[in-house]
Each structure stands twice: as C-alpha cells, then as structure tokens.
Amino acid sequence: MAFKPKLMMVDPSHFEVSYVINPWMKPGAWHADPARHLRAAQSASAALQAALTHAGAEVLMVPGAPGLPDMVFPANAAVVLDRRVLVARFACAERRGEEALFLKQFRALQAHGTLDAVVQYPEGIFQEGAGDCIWDDTRQHFWAGYGQRSAKASLQVTEDFFNVPVVPLELVSPRFYHLDTCFLVLSGGEILYYPPAFSAEGRATIESLAGKENILEATDEDAAGFCVNAVNFGREIIMARPPRALVERLEERGYRVTGVDLDPFILSGGGAYCMTLRLNRARAVSGKVETGFPSETATTQESAAAERAAAE
Ligand code: ARG
Numbered sequence: 001m002a003f004k005p006k007l008m009m010v011d012p013s014h015f016e017v018s019y020v021i022n023p024w025m026k027p028g029a030w031h032a033d034p035a036r037h038l039r040a041a042q043s044a045s046a047a048l049q050a051a052l053t054h055a056g057a058e059v060l061m062v063p064g065a066p067g068l069p070d071m072v073f074p075a076n077a078a079v080v081l082d083r084r085v086l087v088a089r090f091a092c093a094e095r096r097g098e099e100a101l102f103l104k105q106f107r108a109l110q111a112h113g114t115l116d117a118v119v120q121y122p123e124g125i126f127q128e129g130a131g132d133c134i135w136d137d138t139r140q141h142f143w144a145g146y147g148q149r150s151a152k153a154s155l156q157v158t159e160d161f162f163n164v165p166v167v168p169l170e171l172v173s174p175r176f177y178h179l180d181t182c183f184l185v186l187s188g189g190e191i192l193y194y195p196p197a198f199s200a201e202g203r204a205t206i207e208s209l210a211g212k213e214n215i216l217e218a219t220d221e222d223a224a225g226f227c228v229n230a231v232n233f234g235r236e237i238i239m240a241r242p243p244r245a246l247v248e249r250l251e252e253r254g255y256r257v258t259g260v261d262l263d264p265f266i267l268s269g270g271g272a273y274c275m276t277l278r279l280n281r282a283r284a285v286s287g288k289v290e291t292g293f294p295s296e297t298a299t300t301q302e303s304a305a306a307e308r309a310a311a312e
Contacts, residue, residue, distance in 0.1 A: 005057040005233040008074045008105075008277040012038075012045040014064040015072045017268045021092045022177050024269030041264035045072070048238070048275055051258045055236035060279070062105050068097050073270045074277040075180060076129040077102035079142070080115075081162050082282050087120040088129040091149045114279065119161065127154035131178035131274055133166070135281050138189035139209065141165040145179025147172065147199075164283060167209065170199040176223070180273045184228050187235070190253055192216040194223040216253075222246050226262065226271030240271040 015038065017030035030037050049059050064071040077098065079086045085106045090096045099120070106118045121127045132150040134143045142162070146152040147170045159166040169179060176182040176197035183206075184192040191210045195203050195217060207215060218228045221243050230239035237255050240262040247257045262271055 004280075005278060006060060006280040007052060007057050007231070008060050008062060008077075008279055009045065009049060009052075009275060010064045010071045010074050011061055012041045012064065012072045014066050014069060015041050015045075015264075015268075016069045018069055019094050021094055022269040023175050024266065026267045030267055037264050037267070041072075044260065044262050044264050045275070047260045048262065048272060051238045051260050052231065052276070055233070055238060055256075055258060057231075057233060059276075065097075065101055068095070068101070070095050070268065070270075071098050071101065072265065073131070073268075073274040074102070074129075075131040075274045076178070077277055078106065078129050079127075079133045079158060079162075080130065080277065080279055080281060081135060081142075081164070083114075083116040083280075084162060085110075085115055085118045086127075086158060086161050087118065089121045089123065089126050089154075090128060091126040091151075109279070121154055121157055125154050125157060126151045127157070128178060130277055131180045133158055134179055134183060134185055135278075136185045137187060137281075137284070138185075140283055141167055143167050143169055143179065143183065143185065145169050145171045145183070148174065148177040167205060169202040169205060171197055171202075172199050173197045177269075178274070180229050181226070181269075181271075182218070182223060182228055184230050184232065184273070186232050186237070186253070186255065188253060188255075190214045190216055192218055192222075192228055192230075192250075194218040194228055197223070216249060219243070219246070226266050229271030229273040231272050231276055238272050240266060 017025055017027045052059055077088055087103050106115060109115045110118050128149040132145040136143060141164055144155050144166050155166045155168055182194040182197035191214055193206060222228060226240040227242045227246055230237050235255050237250060238258045241259040242257060250257050
C-alpha cells in the first residue's frame with residue numbers, strides 16, 4: 001500500500017484578518033470588503049484541499065471557531081511525530097483560545113485510535129507548533145525556530161518528549177516569524193531557505209548540516225510570496241503561486257510543483273504549510289530510506305502506522 005500523508009486543515013468559515021500580530025497582516029484591506037475576502041478565502045482553502053488530495057494526501061477538515069480567525073493555520077497547533085502530539089502554547093494572546101479547541105481535536109483523534117499521546121508544552125513556555133518545528137525525514141531530526149514566537153526553552157521539551165534531536169535555528173526577522181515562512185525541507189534532502197531570516201549562526205548550522213549540494217536559497221520574491229511555506233510529500237510540492245524561476249529550480253531536482261492562489265491567507269501572513277498539519281509523520285526505524293524520494297517509500301513504522309490508521 002502506498003503511504004498516504006494525512007493532513008489536518010481547518011474550515012475557513014470564521015477566518016478574517018482582524019488584528020495584527022505579524023507585519024503581513026492587513027485588517028484594513030480585509031475590512032474594505034469582508035464578504036468578498038471571505039468568499040475568496042473559502043475558494044482558496046478548497047483549492048488547496050483539492051490540490052493536496054489530487055497529489056495523494058488525505059485531508060481531515062475540522063471546524064474553526066468564531067473569534068479565532070487564525071485557527072485556519074493548524075501548523076501552529078502542535079508538533080506531531082510517531083502518533084505523539086505536543087500541543088502549542090501561543091505567544092500571542094489573540095491565538096491562545098485556539099489551544100483548548102485544538103486539544104479537544106487531538107483528544108478526539110486519540111480516542112479514535114489515530115494518535116497515541118497528547119500533551120501540551122508547559123505553561124509559560126511558548127511554542128507555536130510545526131510552524132516552528134520542522135521534521136527532517138532525511139536527517140531524522142527536528143529543525144526548531146526560536147526567537148520570534150517560540151522560546152528557546154521549548155526545544156528541550158520537544159527533544160525530551162519525542163526523544164529525537166532538535167537543531168536550534170534562531171529567527172531574527174519579524175517578517176519571518178515562524179520557521180516555516182523561511183525554511184522548507186524536501187523529501188530528497190534539499191532545503192529551500194531564505195538566509196536573511198536567520199542569524200549568522202543559524203545560517204552556518206543549516207549549511208553545515210544540510211551540505212552545499214542540498215541548499216537552495218529562496219529569493220526575496222519567493223519568500224514574500226509565501227512560496228517557502230510549502231507542503232511537500234514524495235515528489236509533490238504544493239505552494240502559494242510561485243515565480244516561474246522557482247518552479248524550474250524545483251523541477252530540475254525532480255519535484256512537481258502545484259501553485260494555488262492563497263492571497264486571502266497571505267493577508268494574514270500564512271501560506272500552504274501553515275494551513276495544514278501533518279498528522280502521520282514517523283521517524284524511520286533504522287535510519288534513512290535510501291531512495292530518491294524517501295517519504296514516498298514508507299518506512300516500516302510508517303507502514304505500520306498507516307495500516308493501523310486504515311484498519312480504524
Ligand atoms: N496570522 C497568523 C499568525 O500570525 C499566521 C500564522 C501563519 N502560520 C505559520 N505557520 N507561519 O500567527
């Protein structure tokens with residue numbers, strides 16, 4: 001059985017841009033014509049869901065809630081690996097109400113047998129989920145962003161809970177406030193990243209751990225278009241409408257790129273990756289699977305997890 005990525009998305013019925021917690025957010029633009037923007041957001045979310053499904057993923061759409069517009073970005077809800085969930089502690093008061101609702105969703109998935117353990121970061125230790133903690137299937141470690149929304153102290157919690165290495169990357173730009181806005185790990189081991197978002201030490205860490213041949217630098221245009229904030233599984237990459245040059249660079253490496261118009265969500269500072277949360281990531285049992293596209297080939301544990309999920 002081919003391994004099917006399972007992604008959570010949140011229904012955008014309650015989405016709006018009503019406050020500013022990052023420099024991309026434009027409540028003025030939204031409120032100039034909220035009905036039109038909401039319609040556009042609904043079709044953008046549906047288009048993303050369709051692109052993901054078409055590329056071979058399963059999408060689990062869960063409800064949002066009034067007054068919590070940024071729930072449409074479930075990447076920030078938790079870090080998930082090996083059926084274990086570490087639920088976020090939001091740095092911004094505006095998003096804190098999401099914690100209880102996402103906890104409820106994860107507990108329901110746990111009761112249903114899809115997830116094993118659901119725990120939350122300790123109170124006072126801010127961490128904004130998979131947006132700041134990105135699994136690297138090739139290298140079998142997390143890359144963790146800190147310095148904007150997530151606290152450095154969260155890294156030790158992540159490491160202890162999942163029992164895997166966590167590599168710290170300091171984020172230095174308020175425009176790239178989550179790691180996923182400026183850092184994308186691809187299944188073949190390449191890393192697309194936007195250097196100005198990182199401290200000198202962070203850039204050096206990325207270069208030394210990734211290896212020169214695996215580094216792809218994102219341009220200003222790629223980063224400002226939220227194209228680095230992409231979903232990848234196997235050879236499929238789904239992202240906000242990309243510049244032609246970026247598509248070509250990724251195609252050269254053997255990937256297939258699908259662009260989706262996500263403009264209504266970019267008005268809130270989010271793109272494709274933020275709008276999803278991968279629920280069935282698993283570490284390899286005995287190291288990396290040496291094929292061109294490792295995550296397309298199920299590891300033993302992934303197969304076991306996928307089979308358990310299918311048997312539900
Ligand atoms: N308005 C949201 C915020 O500032 C956008 C979150 C985007 N998510 C992400 N993982 N980058 O929190």
